Amino acid sequence: MRGLLACAALARRAAGSSGAAPARVRHLASAAEAAEAELKKTALHDFHVANGGKMVPFAGWSMPIQYKDSIMESTVNCRTNGSLFDVAHMCGLSLKGRGAIPFLESLVIADVAGLKDGTGTLTVFTNEKGGAIDDSIVTKVTDQHIYLVVNAGCRDKDLAHIEAHMEAFNKKGGDVKWHIHDERSLLALQGPLAAPTLQLLTKEDLSKMYFSDFKMIDINGYACFLTRTGYTGEDGFEISVPSENAVDLAKAILEKSEDKVRLTGLGARDSLRLEAGLCLYGNDMEQHITPVEAGLSWAIGKRRRAEGGFLGADVILKQLQEGPKIRRVGMFTQGPPARGHSELVSSSGEKIGEVTSGGFSPCLKKNIAMGYVKSGLHKAGTEFKVVVRGKSYDAVVTKMPFVPTKYYKPS
C-alpha cells in the first residue's frame, strides 16, 4: 500500500525479485533517502508541502505525486472543474537568431518554418536511426525566436544533443544562440475552468487565443509566456512565469477559481494524459521507437515529408511509405489493470506486443492501456490477450483518445 505494501511490492517487482525481500526494500529506501537530499526543488516546493503534497523523486526533482485528494478525485475534478500542476521540472528553452528555424528543423520532424508566428505544435527530436530522443512542444514566437519545452527526464541529453549540433551549425556560419529559461517556472492550468479563471487575471482576450497559440502577456502583473496547450486532453494553458512570482500566481489562480481548480499531482497527470491517449516519453516512446510507429506521423510536416533534412529522415520517410512494422494502439483490458511491460499475446499464445502504459481510468471507470503491437493487429476491434501476473485477460484495440479531447479551436 502506498505506505508499505505498494512500495514494498513495487520495489520488489521492480528489483525483479518475487519473494519477501525486506533487506532489498530497505536498501532501496535508503538509496532513495540519499538521493532525496540531492533532489532539485521547484519554486513551489514549500507551497506543495504546505498544501499536503506528497513529494516523490521524479527525474531528479522532488515533485508532488498527489495532494490530499485521491488520484481518482483529482483526475475527475480536472475534467469537471480544473487542475493546477507545477511542471517547473520541465525545461523551457529559447533558440534565437537568423538560423534558429533551419537549425531546429535539422533536429525535429515539424514544419517549424510553416508555423504562423505565435503558434506551436507537438514535435519529436529524432536520432540518426529515426528513433525519438524526446517529444517537445515547439512554438514559433517570430521567425528568429523559437520557444520550446522539453521533458525533465530528458533535459541533460536533449541539451547536450542540441548544443553539439548548434556548435557544428554555427561553425559552418550559422547564427543561432540559446537561452535556457531557468529563471522561469512552468505551471499548467487545465480543465473547463482554466480559461474563465485565467481571464480574471489578464486583460488579454483569451477567447481569441486558440489551441497551440502562444503569447507573451501580463498575468496578474507578471510577464508570462502563455501557451494554450497541455497534457490532459482538456482545454488549458501552460504558463511560464518568472520564478519569483510563481507561488503568488498559483495562489491567485486557486483563489480566483474559488478553489474549484485544485492543485493536482503527477499521479492524476499521468491518468489524464493516458485517458487523452498522449505518450509519456520513456514509456510509450523511446530511443528505438520512431514517430511513425508511435502514431505521430501527423506531426511530420508536409514539406518535411518531401524534403527530409532531419536526423533519421531516411528511415522515417521509408516507414511512411511502406508502413511501420509495429504500431502504438489503445486498448481496453479486463481483469486487473495492465501496467507497463505486460505482455500482449494472441489467442494461441504467441507474443504480439507489449503494454507501455496502463491503468484504471478514473473517468471511464475501466482499465485502459496503450502499447505496441505488430502492424495488422492495430485496428480498432482487434482482440487479443494481455498477461498480468501469469494470467491472460481479454484486451481489445480501441481508438484513442479514450476520453474525448476538448481543445479550444476556432469553430
Place this chain on the structure above:
Amino acid sequence: MAMAASSRLLWASRAAAYLRISTFPRAFSTVLKDLKYAETHEWVKVEGDSATVGITDHAQDHLGDVVYVELPEVGISVSQGKNFGAVESVKATSDINSPVSGEVVEVNQKLSEEPGLVNASPFDKGWVIKVKLSDSGELSSLMDDEKYSKFCEEEDSH
C-alpha cells in the same frame, strides 16, 4: 518497447520513496483489538481453526482507491508471509501476503464487483479470504493491536 532498466529503477526509487514521504498529518487509522497483524499490513481474525484475512485500515488508506482485487482459488494452500493475491489502486499494485498458513476455504467474491469495500470497510465487508489454519502456533509471531499501532506510527515517521 521494452522499458529501460533505468526506468525500472526510477519506479523502484519512487516506490521506495513513498515509504518515507507520505508523512503529512493524517487521522490515525483504526486498529481493532481482537485481531492479529502482520508487518505487511494484513490482519487476521481467528475463530477456532478458521481465520479471516484482510488488509488493514492503515494499508487501504495508504493505497488509495482500490479498483481491483485479485483473489485466489478456493482450495489452494497459503503460507505465512507468502503472497496469495494482489490489490490494485489507480496507480499502484500491491501484493497481499497471508499472515497464516492453511487452506483457503472461502474468498470474498463481493470484491470482484465492489473492490471499493476494501477502502470502505477494511475490517469487515472488505475481508479477502478465509483460511483453515494448519498451524495455530504461527499466530504468536504476529503483532497485537498495540504493537501494530506503534509499528504504523514508526513507519509513517520514517
